[in-house]
Amino acid sequence: MHVGVRAEITVPGGASVPLVPVAGVGVRADHTRRGVLTSLMRAQLTEAAERGDVMAALHASETAIYGRFGYGVGTRAQSPVVRGSHAKIHPDMPAEGGVRLLDVEQAVARLPELYQRIGPHRPAMMTRPEEWWHDKIIRRLRTVSSLLVVVHNGPDGDDGYAVYRPKSDSSLDERRLAVSLEVEDMHAGSLAALAGLWRYLLGIDLVGEVRTWARPTDEPVETFLADPRAYRSGDVQDETWQRILDVPRALAARDYGDAEPVVVEIVDPLLDSNSGRYLIGPSAVERTDAAAQLRLGVDVLSMIYFGTYRPSILGAVGRIEVLEAAAPARADRLFGTDRAAWCGTAY
Ligand SMILES: CC(C)(COP(=O)(O)OP(=O)(O)OC[C@H]1O[C@@H](n2cnc3c(N)ncnc32)[C@H](O)[C@@H]1OP(=O)(O)O)[C@@H](O)C(=O)NCCC(=O)NCCS
Structure with missing residues (x-):
């Protein structure tokens, strides 16, 4: 131990x-x-x-x-999945800010500081020691070429990010949509930033499903969607x-x-x-x-x-x-x- x-x-x-x-x-x-x-x-x-x-x-x-x-x-926490083929963003949802992809070294330089600025805002969130970043994110970014990092920027600058990986997925039977996105780490300083990240992920071409892990139980992702049934909340567990x-x-x-x-x-x-x-x-x-x-x-x-x-x-x-x-x-x-x-x- x-x-x-x-x-x-x-x-x-x-x-x-x-x-x-x-x-x-x-x-x-x-x-x-x-x-x-x-x-x-x-x-x-x-x-x-x-x-x-x-x-x-x-x-x-x-x-x-x-x-x-x-x-x-x-x-x-729960692990929601959104079916991309049905998941249009609700027309009433404001489209604020924008997104940009970071290359590996930009991500290494940016993410720890961005997490610390927007991160520990919920009860039980924690600071992330340098060793954690190195073991869990930086080393993987440098070795797993399919891992991507997107940053959202809002009215006050960068306010959210997602680390995600496209994965071909034969279980998604519509041949045209045979890719899922697996979101490994996602943090947003506001609902608008979170919605902006989801808008981006669901807007990527050919994506059948967006899968997330261990998200907060009160994240209202289904309210971002035109069809709330595109959202499956997954089991809630310790x-x-x-x-x-x-x-x-x-x-x-x-x-x-x-x-x-x-x-x-x-x-x-x-x-x-x-x-x-x-x-x-x-x-x-x-x-x-x-x-x-x-x-x-x-x-x-x-x-x-x-x-x-x-x-x-x-x-x-x-x-x-x-x-x-x-x-x-x-x-x-x-x-x-x-x-x-x-x-x-x-x-
Ligand atoms: C789980 C593990 C750490 C327990 O170590 P251990 O030295 O056997 O535990 P102890 O002998 O101190 O047992 C303490 C108590 O926990 C209980 N216990 C231990 N492991 C248990 C398990 N897997 N499930 C249920 N009860 C367990 C014991 O029966 C004992 O109960 P008692 O006090 O009522 O007799 C060990 O079995 C292990 O390394 N397993 C593989 C790795 C693992 O599962 N790690 C947990 C990661 S979260």
């Missing part, structure tokens, strides 16, 4: 806190089921918390593993699992909706200093001796922290212990967010 270089993660309200992106979790096949992962996780999470990191996050290839270590689903390492700092860092405070008891068997009761309200978060109104594990805190799941639902299905009947509705308003949380960075 290795710890990716450190980064920052955006929390609801726009502040950011230190993040440990965790990747490459694995134990030698001849040493599994002897507690090796458990020891590694304990050591890693304890060290990261002592070092001052506030959150750890990972993409889980198996979902059964991480809850026991205090990770919970912090973000969800995207990232978050582990809150420093509960007081994490709770204090985010904004809350307008509601009466709730007393929430957090249970964290692994990092015990997080355990305790917190009075959470729009103007302050503080530790308290008052009786708990909601009780939840630190894994479940990640599920509500970014607004991805509603406390009232988790209370109704038993993931949150409800000790005061009115508390879940207040917690819904406190923890709710305007935009769906999304990481948008695979590591």
Whole structure:
């Protein structure tokens, strides 16, 4: 198991806190089921918390593993596909700005700065370390000749980009339209920029389908289209699992909706200093001796922290212990967010 270089993660309200992106979790096949992962996780999470990191996050290839270590689903994502042969842009959609393709070295020079400027604007988005750019984008751009980069420019300059790859696709039966576009990375600073990128992708000749991966659950791409059925949203699944390492700092860092405070008891068997009761309200978060109104594990805190799941639902299905009947509705308003949380960075 290795710890990716450190980064920052955006929390609801726009502040950011230190993040440990965790990747490459694995134990030698001849040493599994002897507690090796458990020891590694304990050591890693304890060290990261002592070092001052506030959150750890990972993409889980198996979902059964991480809850026991205090990770919970912090973000969800879907992988929409738009059928190009039917997908005309709706005539009412404004056509603002323009697009241009970058060559490889222009992209290498431009994308990291553009992402940082427009990027971490949703809850759970993260800064992308230089190493990430090198491993995931730059090296591929220099070796995969079919990978293309398009940039959108709006009234204030460049405001979005897409990294995509045309792929011949025999499953698209209309012979004339036997190409799909696979969008590997796409970020836009506004809906107009996102729509501009889609207008470009869907306008490319001979494209049967545009496929995307792990997009935000609230991106309104079907509203860009004349025929909304050209859009298929794909399954919604867990995207990232978050582990809150420093509960007081994490709770204090985010904004809350307008509601009466709730007393929430957090249970964290692994990092015990997080355990305790917190009075959470729009103007302050503080530790308290008052009786708990909601009780939840630190894994479940990640599920509500970014607004991805509603406390009232988790209370109704038993993931949150409800000790005061009115508390879940207040917690819904406190923890709710305007935009769906999304990481948008695979590591
Ligand atoms: C998954 C993996 C890291 C687990 O390592 P490990 O050292 O065997 O794990 P541990 O012995 O510490 O097991 C801890 C607990 O998790 C459970 N567990 C481990 N792997 C599991 C899995 N794949 N599915 C469900 N439960 C699992 C164990 O049963 C154990 O439960 P218990 O505490 O109730 O007994 C290891 O099997 C591995 O490297 N697999 C291949 C790579 C992989 O799948 N990595 C995950 C990437 S997200």
